[in-house]
Amino acid sequence: MVELSRKDHAVTHHKSVEISDPAMETLNVTIKYGESIAVNSCSLKFQKNRVTAIIGPSGCGKSTLIRSLNRMNDFIDDFSLTGQVMFAGEDIYNRKADPVEIRRRIGMVFQKPNPFPKSIYKNIIWGPQINGFKGNPDELVEESLINAGLWDEVKDRLNGSAMALSGGQQQRLCIARAIAMKPEIILMDEPASALDPKSTARIEDLIEELRQNYTIVIVTHNMQQAARISDYTAFLYNGDLVEFGVTKHIFTNPDRKETEDYITGRFG
Amino acid sequence: MTERSVVTDNKQAHIKEKVISGLLSLSALISVVTTVGIIILLLSESVSFFKEVSIIKFLFGTRWEPLLEPKSFGVLPLLSGTMLIVVGSAIIAIPMGLLTAIYLSQYASDRVRTFLKPILEILAGIPTIVYGYFALTFISPILKQVFPSTHIFNALSASIVVGIMILPMVASLCDDAIRAVPNTLKQGGYALGATPFEVITQVIIPGAFSGIMASFILAVSRAFGETMAVTLAAGATPNLTVNPLESIQTMTAYIVQVSLGDTPAGGIEYQTIFAVGALLFFVTLTMNVIANRVMHHFREVYE
Numbered sequence: 137m138v139e140l141s142r143k144d145h146a147v148t149h150h151k152s153v154e155i156s157d158p159a160m161e162t163l164n165v166t167i168k169y170g171e172s173i174a175v176n177s178c179s180l181k182f183q184k185n186r187v188t189a190i191i192g193p194s195g196c197g198k199s200t201l202i203r204s205l206n207r208m209n210d211f212i213d214d215f216s217l218t219g220q221v222m223f224a225g226e227d228i229y230n231r232k233a234d235p236v237e238i239r240r241r242i243g244m245v246f247q248k249p250n251p252f253p254k255s256i257y258k259n260i261i262w263g264p265q266i267n268g269f270k271g272n273p274d275e276l277v278e279e280s281l282i283n284a285g286l287w288d289e290v291k292d293r294l295n296g297s298a299m300a301l302s303g304g305q306q307q308r309l310c311i312a313r314a315i316a317m318k319p320e321i322i323l324m325d326e327p328a329s330a331l332d333p334k335s336t337a338r339i340e341d342l343i344e345e346l347r348q349n350y351t352i353v354i355v356t357h358n359m360q361q362a363a364r365i366s367d368y369t370a371f372l373y374n375g376d377l378v379e380f381g382v383t384k385h386i387f388t389n390p391d392r393k394e395t396e397d398y399i400t401g402r403f404g
Numbered sequence: 405m406t407e408r409s410v411v412t413d414n415k416q417a418h419i420k421e422k423v424i425s426g427l428l429s430l431s432a433l434i435s436v437v438t439t440v441g442i443i444i445l446l447l448s449e450s451v452s453f454f455k456e457v458s459i460i461k462f463l464f465g466t467r468w469e470p471l472l473e474p475k476s477f478g479v480l481p482l483l484s485g486t487m488l489i490v491v492g493s494a495i496i497a498i499p500m501g502l503l504t505a506i507y508l509s510q511y512a513s514d515r516v517r518t519f520l521k522p523i524l525e526i527l528a529g530i531p532t533i534v535y536g537y538f539a540l541t542f543i544s545p546i547l548k549q550v551f552p553s554t555h556i557f558n559a560l561s562a563s564i565v566v567g568i569m570i571l572p573m574v575a576s577l578c579d580d581a582i583r584a585v586p587n588t589l590k591q592g593g594y595a596l597g598a599t600p601f602e603v604i605t606q607v608i609i610p611g612a613f614s615g616i617m618a619s620f621i622l623a624v625s626r627a628f629g630e631t632m633a634v635t636l637a638a639g640a641t642p643n644l645t646v647n648p649l650e651s652i653q654t655m656t657a658y659i660v661q662v663s664l665g666d667t668p669a670g671g672i673e674y675q676t677i678f679a680v681g682a683l684l685f686f687v688t689l690t691m692n693v694i695a696n697r698v699m700h701h702f703r704e705v706y707e
Contacts, residue, residue, distance in 0.1 A: 317597065
């Protein structure tokens with residue numbers, strides 16, 4: 137049954153999509169946990185300075201896929217990946233590739249805010265410092281917090297604990313921490329799913345601003361969110377990339393019936 | 405179908421509940437009564453001891469010769485003997501225990517872990533008297549070859565085995581503390597381009613710091629009260645020294661010596677063991693309370 141539906145969902149790129157300048161690209165990426173396939177032969181391009189949303193029902197492999205883009209799945213014992221993930225002209229799964237260097241250049245924001253139990257200031261400066269940052273730390277902290285839209289709320293308590301911030305503030309701190317590294321790509325794994333609607337709106341505004349300087353890949357189970365903030369959308373179902381295209385097109389006139397069923401809420 | 409009333413008058417069930425709750429509180433009470441009994445015994449015997457010997461002379465006297473004339477009741481030689489064991493064993497157990505915990509929690513594969521953990525537990529389950537033999541018949545002869553001035557009974561070999569003895573405790577408590585650091589924090593560290601070493605030293609260990617400290621204090625407190633191995637291996641010579649190659653006597657070993665000897669009960673010589681016991685109890689209790697406080701603080705961090 138599963139096998140049947142896999143064939144059924146053979147990868148289809150939307151004909152109208154042309155990714156002229158990809159910051160990153162997956163080529164026939166298949167991800168397994170032990171024997172079970174989480175992502176099946178997925179080929180995707182992420183356009184530079186644009187927001188690409190990955191949507192799909194729970195368990196469709198979207199989190200697995202985004203975590204494979206900066207090798208955050210390396211810590212899972214029975215994880216294996218075949219295919220290529222191309223970044224800066226190299227396959228990041230090449231045996232010689234350095235995961236530490238990859239993660240310096242491809243930042244990540246997680247589902248649940250995870251600030252370090254240190255001060256706000258230290259949260260921002262820690263990453264750059266362990267990676268040999270030589271500039272003015274005060275300036276970097278200020279700039280990162282301004283860009284994450286958090287500066288006005290925390291400028292008087294930079295030495296206060298990050299744990300004392302609200303959930304929404306903590307998540308913006310995590311975004312500030314990620315952009316302090318000046319990454320080329322920011323991966324966001326359901327960054328607003330643990331937040332209230334108001335904090336969610338702030339994160340969405342922030343993504344809108346960040347796309348001018350960063351390539352963003354965001355996983356979300358919130359289709360309205362994907363429609364609002366992304367330029368391109370990939371729909372994953374059962375480990376297969378069912379459809380990939382310009383967001384407006386995917387949401388108004390999808391090629392595949394499964395996509396239409398999902399975005400109109402018939403399943404998921 | 406008739407409806408059952410929610411108002412019942414089931415006396416039997418009521419009595420049964422009462423009996424059960426009574427039995428349960430009784431068993432809880434036993435440990436409380438025992439503790440209180442021990443404290444009262446220690447204190448009352450100590451009080452009659454301190455009627456004859458001033459606390460100052462006891463705590464700061466440098467000669468411990470309660471069984472010889474002229475009698476002298478300065479506990480410092482016993483305390484220094486105990487401290488030699490405590491410091492020596494801590495030097496061994498704390499770094500090794502922490503490193504073992506880091507290895508187990510961060511580097512070891514599941515297979516290595518399932519193999520290593522039971523071995524650590526076996527180490528913790530070896531009777532302490534066996535450690536004493538091991539020190540006396542295996543470690544001391546080796547030490548004597550390395551340092552010819554080593555006494556047959558010496559503080560160093562006892563410290564080494566006490567260190568090995570408390571190592572599993574340090575390793576297992578540190579392992580728990582490290583595992584309590586949320587995985588999301590670790591991933592946050594890696595996602596910022598940190599190396600595994602940076603994540604361990606700068607994210608995980610600070611995150612588990614209070615738990616790690618608590619494990620150290622508990623282990624030291626255990627070494628402080630350790631008896632059989634030191635009685636066997638460290639000697640029976642109250643000796644105010646910092647040289648671990650000499651024979652010493654710990655507070656616990658002294659209590660064993662007097663309890664087993666022909667010291668008549670009731671005399672001042674006999675009462676010394678209660679004074680020493682009270683001091684021992686006070687120190688370990690203080691350390692356990694501190695460890696609990698530290699541990700409690702550490703639980704609050706991520707909530």
